[in-house]
Amino acid sequence: MALHFSRDEFASRLELVKARMKEEKLDALLIFAQESMYWLTGYDTFGYCFFQCLVVKADGQMVLMTRSADLRQARHTSIIEDIRIWVDRTNADPAQDLKNLLMDLDLLGSKIGVEYDTHGLTGLNARRLDHQLTSFGTSTDASYIISKLRLVKSAAEIEYAEKAAALSDDALDAALRLAKPGANEADILAAMQGAIFAGGGDYPSNEFIIGSGADALLCRYKAGRRNLDAVDQLTLEWAGVYAHYHAPMMRTVIVGTPNDRQKELYAASRDAIEAIETVLITGNTFGTVFDTHARIMDERGLAKHRLNACGYSVGARFSPSWMEHQMFHAGNPEPILPGMTLFVHMIIMDSETGTAMTLGQTYLITDGPVKSLSRHSLDLISV
CATH class of the missing domain: 3.90.230.10 (Creatinase/methionine aminopeptidase superfamily)
Structure with missing residues (x-):
């Protein structure tokens, strides 16, 4: 495993995120910014130009949904243990796969923060995501929760x-x-x-x-x-x-x-x-x-x-x-x-x-x- 920071440092960062989520009364945070994933877990890739999402629950549970090409990348560069794959296929809708994951995580009807202001979430995928979340729970823009935490360096x-x-x-x-x-x-x-x-x-x-x-x-x-x-x-x-x-x-x-x-x-x-x-x-x-x-x-x-x-x-x-x-x-x-x-x-x-x-x-x-x-x-x- 190739980590640039200690596990203790990653743990302290997760506590900061959990505290901010509590302040915002969020049950989950959907992370799409690659720098947020890197800061929080060490995950290092350029696959974010396709659809991928790190789900962080209020209790600190983290699940990454990504493509098969990034499975080993995530295992090798990050502390993420739970990695789910959405399958490349004709007419694929990874936002639907993400909603299914959120269902598995018992988040139906919850308040979910989304990192919208990032290059890791295209306009098309944001529309797909919003469509899936409309009948699933309450979504809110949480683009700057991790961005602001990252301003002050350790x-x-x-x-x-x-x-x-x-x-x-x-x-x-x-x-x-x-x-x-x-x-x-x-x-x-x-x-x-x-x-x-x-x-x-x-x-x-x-x-x-x-x-x-x-x-x-x-x-x-x-x-x-x-x-x-x-x-x-x-x-x-x-x-x-x-x-x-x-x-x-x-x-x-x-x-x-x-x-x-x-x-x-x-x-x-x-x-x-x-x-x-x-x-x-x-x-x-x-x-x-x-x-x-x-x-x-x-x-x-x-x-x-x-x-x-x-x-x-x-x-x-x-x-x-x-x-x-x-x-x-x-x-x-x-x-x-x-x-x-x-x-x-x-x-x-x-x-x-x-x-x-x-x-x-x-x-x-x-x-x-x-x-x-x-x-x-x-x-x-x-x-």
């Missing part, structure tokens, strides 16, 4: 986050060894991901962002590679990953001598991140972080060039995104607490002048000052 989780951050630093080192006029983006990308694999890390939950020239203004991955010009800009966003725990970083590397606009945008980014570091403390909220970012950007006339969010909580995530639900955006009341691992990014994309500037890294919230998990400085990088 000591073991923090250790994995720190390992992930070290791999992020290694990836940046690998990129900077190659970044120069004439370098191909493909070689840089391969070196970054290779450094993470060589360090014992994993695939990220979404693609790394790499773009130069006009593509440096994109903050999403796209297909296609180019060679760097003698004067250029290279935007990179990546994450070291260890045991699925992510520690993202972001930089725009200047090829050649930085021009005045690049220096101006970098100064705004640096000042905003340093201001945010002072408010990443207990007593403030995720909204406080965004307000700090927006104030500095807007005071410098950059309102139309910035984004409407400046980071988010990170942890163990699965494709297609390493972002967790809690983001730094206007009005988010989520409190900042010790043990959180948070990615802060400044992204300024000036389409009028074709200038990109980004700066970002992952932080650990402590009982005192915030701790950067990167060994790299926030200095402007030019090559």
Whole structure:
């Protein structure tokens, strides 16, 4: 069995879930988010793109319903002992199979919480599920019960986050060894991901962002590679990953001598991140972080060039995104607490002048000052 955490830790997590279920008066929780299954049991797969569900009863009993391809995966990577298989077949309706399982678990007429807000439950399957539950019991949206419990990391989780951050630093080192006029983006990308694999890390939950020239203004991955010009800009966003725990970083590397606009945008980014570091403390909220970012950007006339969010909580995530639900955006009341691992990014994309500037890294919230998990400085990088 390949477990990344002790059985005692999994047991304590289950107690937290049971307590929240009791508060919500739930008889059962239907878990569809792969990161929730991983956090609660260690179960590690990519089979969640098909229908599967971990049923957790109020007394702590857990039953996984999945496909035959994931039977051994679940046995090998998790503490789940009761695994049921729904059969792939023409016109299969796994939601019907799930209802039959719930019947076997004596849950008819009960109050059932469902993780709806997840990539592990497609719209089609959610409709099927709702249809089956309509005459079975009372269902309610319980998407964020485990999501919120996962925000504050245990000591073991923090250790994995720190390992992930070290791999992020290694990836940046690998990129900077190659970044120069004439370098191909493909070689840089391969070196970054290779450094993470060589360090014992994993695939990220979404693609790394790499773009130069006009593509440096994109903050999403796209297909296609180019060679760097003698004067250029290279935007990179990546994450070291260890045991699925992510520690993202972001930089725009200047090829050649930085021009005045690049220096101006970098100064705004640096000042905003340093201001945010002072408010990443207990007593403030995720909204406080965004307000700090927006104030500095807007005071410098950059309102139309910035984004409407400046980071988010990170942890163990699965494709297609390493972002967790809690983001730094206007009005988010989520409190900042010790043990959180948070990615802060400044992204300024000036389409009028074709200038990109980004700066970002992952932080650990402590009982005192915030701790950067990167060994790299926030200095402007030019090559």
